[in-house]
Amino acid sequence: MAKLVFKYGVMGSGKTLSLLKEAYNYEKVGKSVVTFAPEKDDRNGVGVIKTSSGWKRDAIVIGENSSVKDYIINLETKPDAIFVDEAQFFKEEQIFDLAWIANTMNIPVFCYGLLTDFRCELFEGSKALTKCASQIITETTVCECGSDAVVNMRVIDGTVVTEGDQLAIGNVGSMYYPVCHTCYKKYCSGEKKLPQRFMKTS
Numbered sequence: 251m252a253k254l255v256f257k258y259g260v261m262g263s264g265k266t267l268s269l270l271k272e273a274y275n276y277e278k279v280g281k282s283v284v285t286f287a288p289e290k291d292d293r294n295g296v297g298v299i300k301t302s303s304g305w306k307r308d309a310i311v312i313g314e315n316s317s318v319k320d321y322i323i324n325l326e327t328k329p330d331a332i333f334v335d336e337a338q339f340f341k342e343e344q345i346f347d348l349a350w351i352a353n354t355m356n357i358p359v360f361c362y363g364l365l366t367d368f369r370c371e372l373f374e375g376s377k378a379l380t381k382c383a384s385q386i387i388t389e390t391t392v393c394e395c396g397s398d399a400v401v402n403m404r405v406i407d408g409t410v411v412t413e414g415d416q417l418a419i420g421n422v423g424s425m426y427y428p429v430c431h432t433c434y435k436k437y438c439s440g441e442k443k444l445p446q447r448f449m450k451t452s
């Protein structure tokens with residue numbers, strides 16, 4: 251029985267870099283990997299996993315109705331490991347299928363993604379992973395105050411937003427700023443002011 255690992259962290263915590271490094275580690279010892287990415291994540295073009303520093307690799311695109319289970323079952327040669335980018339955007343059923351693959355096909359599955367959105371609510375895929383992952387690992391990055399950043403604070407045109415669509419990846423004018431929960435509350439109440447670089451530029 252293989253493991254299902256969920257590595258989560260806020261934006262900019264190095265999750266994608268970690269995925270690419272781990273996948274490469276498998277390949278350099280002659281093992282094969284399959285990488286999945288959700289259709290929703292189109293920042294780099296559909297089916298490409300890419301870090302801000304330019305590292306990238308191709309991925310199998312999984313749409314809302316795609317079956318990761320069928321995809322793996324139908325492969326003539328089974329992979330030695332499966333890597334999943336932006337796992338928060340997967341449907342609950344797809345995550346449960348990944349757990350099934352790890353548990354019954356004995357293929358380790360490594361999922362990377364966000365735990366919560368800018369409203370501090372769990373994403374569907376992340377919530378499902380908290381139910382079935384055998385190992386959950388936090389990738390941390392630091393808040394400006396020195397605590398661990400856990401909130402993906404959304405800033406649009408210099409204003410912190412706490413309501414709206416969960417999905418705003420690639421939205422023009424929308425930025426994310428990783429902060430600890432205390433700083434997040436202070437920004438929401440106005441006690442803390444946003445750094446200059448988040449102010450509206452025209």
Ligand SMILES: [Zn+2]
Nearest residue numbers: 393395430433
């Ligand atoms: Zn803080």
